[in-house]
Amino acid sequence: MSPLRIAFLGCGFITRVHSRHLRGLRSEITASYASRTRAKADAFCTDFGGVGSYADYSAAIEDPNIDAVVIAVPPRYHLTLTLAALAARKHVLVEKPAFLCMEDYERVVAARDRAQRVVLVGENDHYKPLAVELRKLIADGVLGEMVFAHFATIAHKLKAADDWRNDEEMAGGDAFFEEGIHWLHLANSLGPRIVEAHGYRPPMSAAEGPDRRAKSMLVSFTYDNGAVGSLYYSREIPSLFRGLRLSKLFGRRRVISFESNGTFVVVRGEGAPRITFPGFSDMRGYRAMYRDFVRSIREGSQPQMNLETAIQDQRLMEQIYSNARIPNPEPRIPSL
Structure with a gap:
């Protein structure tokens, strides 16, 4: 062929x-x-x-x-x-x-x-080995009843002054809209579906610099199985190894801890703890995404990351921004 x-x-x-x-x-x-x-x-x-x-x-x-x-x-x-x-x-x-x-x-x-x-929305994170492994663990009932989910993606990665992401008309929104959508999709694609989400955005830094975007967002959400969760996103906070962070899924039988970029997954609780390495050869999922694109075209079928799936994420994104709370800190009064 x-x-x-x-x-x-x-x-x-x-x-x-x-x-x-x-x-x-x-x-x-x-x-x-x-x-x-x-x-x-x-x-x-x-x-x-x-x-x-x-x-x-x-x-x-x-x-x-x-x-x-x-x-x-x-x-x-x-x-x-x-x-x-x-x-x-x-x-x-x-x-x-x-x-x-x-x-x-x-x-x-x-x-x-x-x-x-065929229209495939390029959400490579949907296809990466970490996401595949987490979906399988949840489907197999490893967690038991899910209680909490915690996702963290925090790093100090500022954009240059001439980067188009600094222009919200070009990017469509701030840093969370342009990049945080990948993490929102991960949280919403593991099996349970998010039915309600709220955004909390801290005030922007008063320090001047080339990256003029709002760069942090905290999202709280509720799943259709009753579990609740949070997503911490920032591109202005220093982190170990420029982005190494642990995320966790908490169940009544076990807890799944995973490195947010996908290097390892640890399952603990009932039975002996076990660690797995989902995969390094296609760690970001690009090749699996393109294979799905080719397969869908050859078969005349829908890809996994079709428009309808992306629309679910867009609904959540619009919900987050419609109710996003931006704190207005009280002025600090110097002590005498």
């Missing part, structure tokens, strides 16, 4: 990440590159063994030799490019956050159904 022919729309950091992971799938996927500047597209094509390059996005979308596009530009442009690709009867993998509001998702669902094409 001939490889799936994809074209990346956008030649930036995330396209570089995708392309590195695709090196192990060259028998299944061939890649071309489109950028607003031909030289950049040519450079990516050379660096990653691509088969073609384009001087603009439209040329790639309209090329009959392209089966699917990967939309890897800032979120502000996702909707326009997705609709154009579907109108050209191309399959689409769109980076997350895919779209900025529920209305955008609804427009894409309608366009996908008219075109009868």
Whole structure:
């Protein structure tokens, strides 16, 4: 069977990440590159063994030799490019956050159904070995009755002044909207579903610097099985090894502790403690995500990370921001 022919729309950091992971799938996927500047597209094509390059996005979308596009530009442009690709009867993998509001998702669902094409939302964390392992443990009843869930992703990772993520019109929102969505999805995709969520955002730092975004959010939530949980997200707090943090799932039989990036999982409680290493070869889940994309296209079926799944996350995100509480600290009165 001939490889799936994809074209990346956008030649930036995330396209570089995708392309590195695709090196192990060259028998299944061939890649071309489109950028607003031909030289950049040519450079990516050379660096990653691509088969073609384009001087603009439209040329790639309209090329009959392209089966699917990967939309890897800032979120502000996702909707326009997705609709154009579907109108050209191309399959689409769109980076997350895919779209900025529920209305955008609804427009894409309608366009996908008219075109009868596959749209996969690029939530690689859904496919990473850690998520697969946690879903299996919960499905197997290892926890017993689930009581608490605690997710932590904390690191000091500031963006440069010229990074488009500093512009909320480009990114669609602050740091939690643009990146925290991955962690919100993890919390919402392990089996139990989140039915209610609340956001708590601390005041922004008074210190001036190049990263002007709000960079921290605490989310509390309730699952459909009655368990409650929390998600601590920050990109302005120092952390061990630049992001090493433990998260936990608490049940009445056992507790599952895991390194938030996926290096290990520890189960303790009834019986002897045990430690597992979910997997390092595809630790971030990119290759599994692309295999699901190819399979869905070949079979004419829905991918795991389809639009309907992403819509569940978007509903929670909108709920979090609609009720987000931003403390207003009282002024400090100096002592005499």
